[in-house]
Amino acid sequence: MKIRPSTGFSSPSPSFGQGTVVVLMSGGVDSSVTAWLLQKAGWHVVGVTMKIPETGKSPGGCCGRDAASVALGLGIPHYTAFIEREFEQLVIEPFVESYLRGSTPNPCADCNALLKFGLLWDELEDAFGESFLATGHYARIEQEGENFFLSRGKEPSKDQSYFLYGVARHRLPRLLLPLGGYSKEEVRALAREAALSVAEKSESMEICFAGEGDYRRLLDGRSLPHGKIVDEDGELLGTHKGIANYTVGQRKGLGISSRDGLHVLRIDPGRNAVVVGPRERTFRRRVRARNVNILFPVPPEEGAFLFGKTRSRGEPLPCDLLRMDENVLEVLFHEPQFAPTPGQRLVLYDAGGRVAAGGVIEYSEEAE
RNA sequence: UGGGGUGUAGCCAAGCGGCAAGGCAGCGGACUUUGGAUCCGCCAUCGCUGGUUCGAAUCCAGCCACCCCAG
Numbered sequence: 001m002k003i004r005p006s007t008g009f010s011s012p013s014p015s016f017g018q019g020t021v022v023v024l025m026s027g028g029v030d031s032s033v034t035a036w037l038l039q040k041a042g043w044h045v046v047g048v049t050m051k052i053p054e055t056g057k058s059p060g061g062c063c064g065r066d067a068a069s070v071a072l073g074l075g076i077p078h079y080t081a082f083i084e085r086e087f088e089q090l091v092i093e094p095f096v097e098s099y100l101r102g103s104t105p106n107p108c109a110d111c112n113a114l115l116k117f118g119l120l121w122d123e124l125e126d127a128f129g130e131s132f133l134a135t136g137h138y139a140r141i142e143q144e145g146e147n148f149f150l151s152r153g154k155e156p157s158k159d160q161s162y163f164l165y166g167v168a169r170h171r172l173p174r175l176l177l178p179l180g181g182y183s184k185e186e187v188r189a190l191a192r193e194a195a196l197s198v199a200e201k202s203e204s205m206e207i208c209f210a211g212e213g214d215y216r217r218l219l220d221g222r223s224l225p226h227g228k229i230v231d232e233d234g235e236l237l238g239t240h241k242g243i244a245n246y247t248v249g250q251r252k253g254l255g256i257s258s259r260d261g262l263h264v265l266r267i268d269p270g271r272n273a274v275v276v277g278p279r280e281r282t283f284r285r286r287v288r289a290r291n292v293n294i295l296f297p298v299p300p301e302e303g304a305f306l307f308g309k310t311r312s313r314g315e316p317l318p319c320d321l322l323r324m325d326e327n328v329l330e331v332l333f334h335e336p337q338f339a340p341t342p343g344q345r346l347v348l349y350d351a352g353g354r355v356a357a358g359g360v361i362e363y364s365e366e367a368e
Numbered sequence: 369u370g371g372g373g374u375g376u377a378g379c380c381a382a383g384c385g386g387c388a389a390g391g392c393a394g395c396g397g398a399c400u401u402u403g404g405a406u407c408c409g410c411c412a413u414c415g416c417u418g419g420u421u422c423g424a425a426u427c428c429a430g431c432c433a434c435c436c437c438a439g
Binding site for chain 2 (some may be wrong): 026028051058095099100104105106108110111137148157160163203206207208210215239246247248249250251252253254255256257258259260261263264311312313314338339341343
């Protein structure tokens with residue numbers, strides 16, 4: 001990984017020094033407003049944009065250019081972090097592997113945990129010394145005594161804490177998320193107030209590295225053997241186009257007509273089969289996750305009443321903690337959850353919306 | 369080639385003389401810093417050919433196709 005001043009910017013400073021915050025700028029509205037807000041608050045702001053691999057039709061360099069021009073407008077230094085290789089290894093490869101294994105990856109969560117707030121932050125500190133890091137995520141950092149917490153953004157529908165659960169706890173004191181207290185509308189208004197060139201830019205969505213087409217293109221070249229689509233009794237219902245094209249809970253694209261519609265209940269990589277059934281059969285109460293990251297200074301005890309999410313959308317819902325340690329996170333939801341999906345994340349919150357811990361879902365069952 | 373039955377969109381399926389329900393699948397849009405979900409919208413002139421009728425998917429005739437029973 002190399003971090004260099006972006007074209008048109010002066011040579012690197014030897015160190016950032018006190019009062020410096022590095023803002024990860026994507027070139028979008030949110031991170032641009034983030035930089036502006038922090039600058040207004042008196043921080044010495046340095047912009048950094050990650051250069052990720054260009055796949056397919058992804059708009060080459062457009063975002064880096066936007067970010068640089070915003071930085072120029074704000075009069076702040078701007079650097080480009082060339083992380084193509086790291087991104088490939090830490091995000092794209094696991095992404096592909098996950099699909100091939102029959103699970104559903106969450107590249108954004110990986111990118112945050114492993115790259116932005118992992119490798120990149122390490123690298124920044126190596127190069128420029130300890131500094132604060134900020135992003136335009138809709139989530140908040142709360143301080144209570146000497147403890148820091150990651151918590152939900154003010155606007156529930158925009159909250160992105162789900163994607164951030166993987167940040168190492170020791171990073172929280174130096175992480176700044178200034179947008180967490182604003183609504184999307186307010187941020188948009190701030191962008192106009194600041195006369196940012198990207199103020200009217202539309203929301204980005206979909207996988208950043210997949211480009212125009214859908215993610216399946218990234219699996220091109222891999223052999224995706226077709227196989228059977230069966231119901232829970234093993235009855236053959238149809239043919240699938242390779243396990244990697246499906247995800248638990250999926251309804252569209254099965255091509256099978258039935259009385260009420262079918263959803264993927266589970267994917268069986270061993271038999272190269274996709275098991276489908278009616279919607280009500282997708283619900284699960286007990287969910288177990290691995291690769292746990294605990295954010296609370298003291299993990300809640302077994303039996304603790306928490307709120308969990310098994311997917312990015314939707315509100316955290318009541319559950320009881322069955323187990324939480326570095327290896328396993330397991331909960332029992334009060335109400336059955338729609339299709340908890342292996343590979344997606346289980347993120348737990350306390351009643352105050354603070355992230356207690358999270359992990360990668362590996363298994364779920366109806367109840368018990 | 370005797371008897372009986374069926375024939376409505378890719379699939380299932382309402383309708384029984386008055387301008388073709390619904391579901392599934394599919395397509396399109398909305399939502400969304402992952403996937404999926406969800407929501408909204410679109411999607412047939414009724415096997416064919418004649419006839420009866422102001423008017424037929426609905427009645428009649430012939431033909432075709434498929435299914436069942438019997439040979």
